Amino acid sequence: MKVLVIGQGGREHAIIHALSLSSSVTEIHAVPGSDGIAKNALCHNLDWRNFEDILAFCLKTEIDVVMIGPEDPLVAGLSNFLRERGILVVGPNQEAARLEGSKIFAKEFMSAAKIPTADYEVVSSVEQTLVAAKMKTPPYVLKADGLAGGKGVFICKALKELEQAAQELFVKKSLGLAGEQALLEQFTSGWELSYLIMTNGSEFESLPIAQDHKRLRDNDEGPNTGGMGTVAPLKISNELKRSIDEKIIHPTLREIQKRGFVYRGIIFFGLMITEKGPSLLEYNCRFGDPETQVILPLIDEDFGLLIKELAQGRLKNLKFKNLSAACVVMAAPGYPEAPEKGVLIEGDIGSESESSYFLHAGSKKNSEGQWCTSGGRVLNAVGIGSQVQEAIEKAYTQVEKCRWRGLQIRKDIGAKITNCT
Numbered sequence: 001m002k003v004l005v006i007g008q009g010g011r012e013h014a015i016i017h018a019l020s021l022s023s024s025v026t027e028i029h030a031v032p033g034s035d036g037i038a039k040n041a042l043c044h045n046l047d048w049r050n051f052e053d054i055l056a057f058c059l060k061t062e063i064d065v066v067m068i069g070p071e072d073p074l075v076a077g078l079s080n081f082l083r084e085r086g087i088l089v090v091g092p093n094q095e096a097a098r099l100e101g102s103k104i105f106a107k108e109f110m111s112a113a114k115i116p117t118a119d120y121e122v123v124s125s126v127e128q129t130l131v132a133a134k135m136k137t138p139p140y141v142l143k144a145d146g147l148a149g150g151k152g153v154f155i156c157k158a159l160k161e162l163e164q165a166a167q168e169l170f171v172k173k174s175l176g177l178a179g180e181q182a183l184l185e186q187f188t189s190g191w192e193l194s195y196l197i198m199t200n201g202s203e204f205e206s207l208p209i210a211q212d213h214k215r216l217r218d219n220d221e222g223p224n225t226g227g228m229g230t231v232a233p234l235k236i237s238n239e240l241k242r243s244i245d246e247k248i249i250h251p252t253l254r255e256i257q258k259r260g261f262v263y264r265g266i267i268f269f270g271l272m273i274t275e276k277g278p279s280l281l282e283y284n285c286r287f288g289d290p291e292t293q294v295i296l297p298l299i300d301e302d303f304g305l306l307i308k309e310l311a312q313g314r315l316k317n318l319k320f321k322n323l324s325a326a327c328v329v330m331a332a333p334g335y336p337e338a339p340e341k342g343v344l345i346e347g348d349i350g351s352e353s354e355s356s357y358f359l360h361a362g363s364k365k366n367s368e369g370q371w372c373t374s375g376g377r378v379l380n381a382v383g384i385g386s387q388v389q390e391a392i393e394k395a396y397t398q399v400e401k402c403r404w405r406g407l408q409i410r411k412d413i414g415a416k417i418t419n420c421t
Helices: 010-020 051-059 071-078 078-083 094-101 102-111 126-133 161-169 238-259 292-298 303-311 388-399
Strands: 002-007 026-031 065-070 122-125 138-145 153-156 181-184 193-197 205-208 215-217 219-225 231-232 263-274 277-284 323-333 356-360 363-367 371-373 377-385
Touching: 002 010, 002 292, 010 026, 010 292, 010 303, 010 377, 026 126, 051 078, 051 138, 065 078, 065 356, 071 094, 078 094, 094 102, 094 181, 094 277, 102 181, 102 205, 102 238, 102 277, 122 126, 126 161, 138 161, 138 205, 153 161, 161 181, 193 219, 193 238, 205 238, 231 292, 231 388, 238 263, 238 277, 292 323, 323 388, 356 388, 377 388
Parallel strands: 002 026, 002 065
Antiparallel strands: 122 181, 138 153, 138 181, 193 205, 193 263, 215 219, 231 323, 263 277, 323 377, 356 377, 363 371
16 A cells, blocks of 8 residues: 655654554655655655645555645645545545634634633734733633644733733734734633544544643743643543543534534544533644654554545544553754754664654754754654653653754653643
C-alpha cells in the first residue's frame, strides 16, 4: 500500500513513523515533508495549495490513501477535491473543518448540540471587547476566530492585559484575517485533557487520552504555545469517561449527522474538567500536535490498514499496547513570539531505539549539511515505557542527546498526570 502524508511538522513525522512500522505499507510519500522526515519517507517539493498537482501526483504514483496532517488543507477543501475524484482521504470535508477553522462557528455548533462550554461573546474591536468584559470576571480568555497556528488564544489576568491582546488582534492585526473577529470567553477553571477519536461521522473509537502542556515554562507559566510536551495514556475514572461520551462526543456526532457533514478522520476534543464535569474548549479536525507523538505508539494495530479503512468509512475495534509514552518539545530561542531560525543543532540527532527517538518538527540541513533550527518547535524527544514515569525519564534522556544555543524545554512534562483522576 502506498500512502501520501500532507504536511511537514512533528505531527506528520509521528504519522510517518507509525506508517514505517506498518507491514501493509510499501511506500510512504510526504508533501512537502522535511529533511528530518526524509529519513522515513520520499519527500516531494509540491504545494498542497495546488490541488490539481496533488491529484496528478496521487494518480501518477498510484497512491492508495492520503492522510492530511495539518488543519489548513482541510479548511481549504483539499479533502473534498480529492475525494470527489476517487482518492481515499483521511480527513473531514471542508464544511466540517469549519469546526476548527472558525472558533465562532464551533461555538454556535456547540450551542446547537447543547454541549457544555464556556459562556462567550463575539467581538471585533477593542471597544467591544472592553464592554463585553464587564459581563465577565478575570482572568479573561480572548480567542481569535480563525486559524492562528496555536497562537490565537490570550489568557489575560487583568483588564489592561485584555486591552493589549485586543489591540494586537484588532489594531495591529498581528494575526491578519484570523483575528478580524474573536471570542471573549468566561475563563473555565479545572484541568485539561486531550480526547481524540477516530470517526466515520456516526460511529467512533476513542484513542488513548493525552495531556498537553500549553504554557512555555514550568508550572504552567509564560505564554501559550502550540504545546511543549505530552504524556499518554492519561487514566481517568469510568464515570468521567462516560460523562465525556454522553455530554460531548455523542452530541457532536449527532450534530455532524444532522448537518450532513462528511467526516472520515479524527476529532480532537480539547476538554477542561471542572467541578461540574467536562466542558469543551475547542475542536480540532485532525490529529493534535504534540498529542499524536504519544498516541500513535500505543496503538496495537497495523496503522496503514487502520487509516485506509477509516478513509473508506469503516471502523474497527482498537487495541492498545500496555505501555505509556511521553514527548518533550525542544523549542528554538525566541519561541513562541519570534523563533530564531538557523541556529546550529549539536549532538547526536540520529540517536534512536525502539523506545526513544527524535521526531523532526522544525529542523533542516543548511548548505553545509549541518542540522539547524527552522521553526519554533524544533525536535520532539519521545520516550516509551511500561509506566508513565519510565516513559518520561526516557524522553528526557533523549533530550540530552541534542542541544543548541537558547534551547527551550519544560522540565515538568507529566508531573501532574497522577493528580488527574
